[in-house]
Amino acid sequence: MAEAIAFYVLAACILGFAVLVVTAKNPVHSVVFLVLDFLCVAALYVTLGAEFVAAIQVLVYAGGIVVLYLFVVMLVNVKRPPEAFRAGGRHAMLGLALAGAVLVEAAAIAVWSRLSPAAPASAAQSLPVSGNTEQVGWLLYTSYLVPFEVASMLLLVAMVGAIVLARKES
Amino acid sequence: MSSPTPQYGPMFDTDELVINMGPQHPSTHGVLRVVLRLDGEKVVDADVVIGYLHRGVEKLSESRSWAQIVLLTDRLDYVSAATSNVGYCETVEKLMAIEVPRRAKYLRVILSELQRIASHLLWLGTHAMDTGAMTVFLYAFRERELILDLFEEYCGARLTYNSMRIGGLPQDLPPSWDRKVLEFCRIMEGKLEEYETLLTGNRIWLERTKGVGVIDGAEALALGLSGPPLRGSGVRRDVRKDEPYAAYDEMEFDVPLGVAGDTFDRYVVRMQEFRQSIRIIRQAMQGIPEGPILGKVPRLIKPPAGEVYHAIESPKGELGFFIVSDGKSMSPYRFRVRPPSFCNLQALPRLVKGHLIADVVALIGSLDVVLGEVDR
Amino acid sequence: MVSAYIPIALFLLVATGFAVFTLVFTGLLHPRKYNKVKLEPYECGIEPTTDARDRYSIRYYLVAMLFVIFDVETVFMFPWAVIFDKLLLFGLIEMLVFIGILVVGYYYAWQKGALEWV
Amino acid sequence: MITPTHYLLLSMALFTIGLAGVMTRRNIIIVFMSIELMLNAVNINLVAYSAQVQNLVGQVFAIFVIAVAAAEAAVGLGILLAFYRNKETVNIDEINLMKW
């Protein structure tokens, strides 16, 4: 019961804020809604027991990436009046068609899952540690060690790339 | 004029931002307005806008009697009224060839030096406050209060003293005033150590002042700097030594000089001047002769026709008065003040170029301008 | 486990409620005597001529970008630190590799002046 | 009872909103933000199924997705800024040249 309430409230918030992100006229407002959206997603992760991912969601997404967005929005603050959202905007037809297709797919899935319920959960993995962070860490630092190091390489490359891009060519 | 501006790392430049600093800004020492063109926080260019406190003292003096103008000079550099009084009175005395008694000359030296300490204390406090050291501000004001008490006892006023008369001084020293002055000198010497503990040895203070607003001696001279900012650049120029007035020719004192010409050197110069002032006060108190305090002055002050320029060393720099008398009317025909703050402030755009906003504040502080004198 | 978060949700509600309540409550109390000058933005006594939403230095982007990258990398270290007792030498080596990569980026940023403010 | 299907539908709806944003907005920064929404939709799926099947690999992947999103934001916004400095626009319709 409580789980359902939490889910529906959070889902409503997530979708509502997402719509506001996409429709807000002022980019700064979009960023604000994006933060709130991400915080709701983090709360959803908590209800799913993924504490560590939730913490990262807040720390990296809400506290880091969106700050970057906000700075960039303020850096390129266009002096022209903010772009109005028009229904007849670019690729509106294509966008709506695609969105419609996805919705049809979603409906299909919903119907399908009614017809054949998901398979019962498989047994939990046995890890030598308890606690969400510890378990995630254990997977990250044993089975997924190579992707982990590759991810750090990716971050390095991203940093170098961003610095090169930010430099003024003279 | 193309002395090197500080060089900072590789460029990540973007567009410039124009921002107003002042006239209502907590650290432009009154109503100074600086229009800054910024790149990020770096100052690309600065335009100094003044005149917000322009009261027309020069024009006003042309319709005031010679004696009344002493009052107006109080309002020039209102934190250092006594030195302005001395400067004006000496100029008129020079014009009228009035001989001032030696005792009055000594008293002028004592009052000028006390005033210099008071003015420098105000500078120290506000300069430290500008860089965020608020305790020094209150300490400096605590000691300044002692000087104001001394002045109050001498002439009844605490800020605009009207403490000089053409030909001498209005009254002799109150009883036991000399003892209090010497006592103050003793206290002040101890307090100087305290300030230096808080600032001179402080890493943050050094980082904030060393290498900021560097100007070499030749350029400082060319830009018309005078007083401590000029001496901070290593130029040995002090009106008290070069063109002695009052009883300064009988005093023994050193002219402290800076080396690098940065904010820190200007700070050091003024800190040394505190000590020199105390030294002068002690000498003057010791050698003060007995005698009258007012020379032979006609009842009606009406100088002969002619022009005169006379300068003194105010705490801010060379304070000059250029006075024209037509020999007929009861007021000066032309009254002109050469304000040291005005001329020092002129160097601000050159000093701040390439520095950060925080340095602008520190540099205004290190020039020690008083807007009452800049705008007159 | 999830129940440990209920107090946090409650606290969130109470804190937000407190903020909104005080704003609404004092909104009823305070006087409203507006005039044009009062509503002007502060610009040291000069009427603002240009819009404040001007463009600011790109260094802010650089700082935020470096922050995001470093933030992600430090976040990766938390699970490592928690299970370090079990990993020990293995953990040390893999983290040295990881930090090594981080330090290379850091060194590059330093060399290119991205860490300089001016 | 909340089943993975609920999460799937939520994530799909979020993905659709993001997609709509990418397709219709002109401001490239908002397009980027819409992409972040889509990435989040994916993450919701990963985490939800990870909880459902009691296997934490989904969460590990969500973490990788976040790391990649950080890298994407850094570089993407860097490109945007570099472009902006030359063209003074963030309108996606005007960003149609490979050279500038």
Added chain:
Amino acid sequence: MADVNVAPPAGPPDPPPPADLPVPAAIAGLQLAMPGAILALSFFVGDWTVVVDRTAILDVARHLRTASGAAFDICSDVTATDWPPRPERFDVIYCLFSTTHGQRLRVKARVADGDPIDSVTSVWPAANWLEREVFDMFGIRFSGHPDLRRILMPDEWQGHPQRKDYPLEGPGELLLENPLDWLKLRQARDEADIE
């Protein structure tokens, strides 16, 4: 307090130096280098003044700045006086000081209303603001000045306040009988703004 009965003076007395007084080396050097430029010499209460030709002021300034016998490296002050009855009504006055010789000198040039005078900012950058002030207060134009704007008065100000024919109370547009009337007027204007 100005004595209204007295006719305005036609100019400064500029008393010539006594014949037995030796002329300082700096002035003698100037006389030697530019004999045509010097119009008069004056000595009063210990101050030496050279009156020079308006058109030669920049050359004189350069000479005084660079010549080894003069080396006036400090330009303490640039100011002016207004003598309305005189055809060249303004005196522009430069107060100089030499740190090498410890010597003062005043240089004066006479300028008629509307005539420009060369700016000495190229010789003494310190003259920049001082000349701006003279322009602001007297309306004397300095040709070659890098940035000749008003400095103390607002940019849109009419007239030049230090001229003798400029009334002490200002040009008069805000002058009402009673200061309170003026305050009321201003308040009314502010309120109109708010509406």
Added chain:
Amino acid sequence: MVELVLIPLLKIIVVLNATLLGVTYMVLLERKVIAWAQSRLGPMRVGPYGVLQPVADAMKLMLKEDITPARADKWVFTLAPILSMVPALVVYAVIPFGDQVHLFGRQISLYITDINVGLLYVVSVTSVGVYGIILAGYSSNSKWPLLASLRASAQLISYEIAITLTLVSVVLMSGTLSMVGIVTSQASQGVWYAFIQPTAFIIFFIGGLAETNRAPFDLPEAEQELTGGFHTEYSGMRFALFFLAEYANIIVVSSVATTLFLGGWLRPFPNVEFLSFLGVVPGWCWFLLKSFVFLYLFIWVRATLPRYRYDQLMRLGWKVLIPLAIANLILTAIVKVALA
């Protein structure tokens, strides 16, 4: 229901009130201590020795006219102080003020909740607080506040990295992210982490000064440069919320420092037997005492030091503290492997 909702709710209300009271009296304490350092008296008028001054201040702020500048972004302008204050308060949810106590026949823990990722929770919630600052500057539509808010946010995120790195080295010692767990591990290891992680402790303290925009890192509100900081355009209650957030953050930093480095509610020398008489004093008193020492340090530093310049501040953060923190982390790991 009682265990899950009612008791936490009561605790929340107690903590909230204690925080508000703490903030108001922290302001008074600050004014008094700085006044004494500067040979002044500080507030003396309202109540004996000015003890009612905070009440008067609060009343004034509540009754003061609340101005929204004409060109401001109105909604964001109101949202910013809320976004700034809520994270500052919500952090208190995981701070352990003490151990368990018996009250009304129940076993009550002196913390609102203890979660597995407590430390990460603290870091992430405080990182959200930066939005309040940026949005305040943006929505004011005024140049000085915008400049100040950009400065403030860049400063916050720069020092956050150094602080987070020191936290990793604490987690290396404790092996848990739970705040309660970190205190108990200090008890079981018999030492406060300040003694075995002095570098981390110092970096945390400096970073804490910078994170809370305190002197000598108070550049975002350096009134001498930026006239008032990001909240220049704010007045009345919305300003009060920023003010509250700022001081609440200072108390948070002190509390976190106490928990992580000074053994939280533990008495001094938790493992030395003959000092056990110190245990008479309840744990939460120790906690308050230690936090108070921190708060006093904050004030003392403010009264003494001049302010850094912005580039110097960023240099200190990026070029000194971060390398130091990384070196400290690696050293800690190596020593741990060597000892194992």
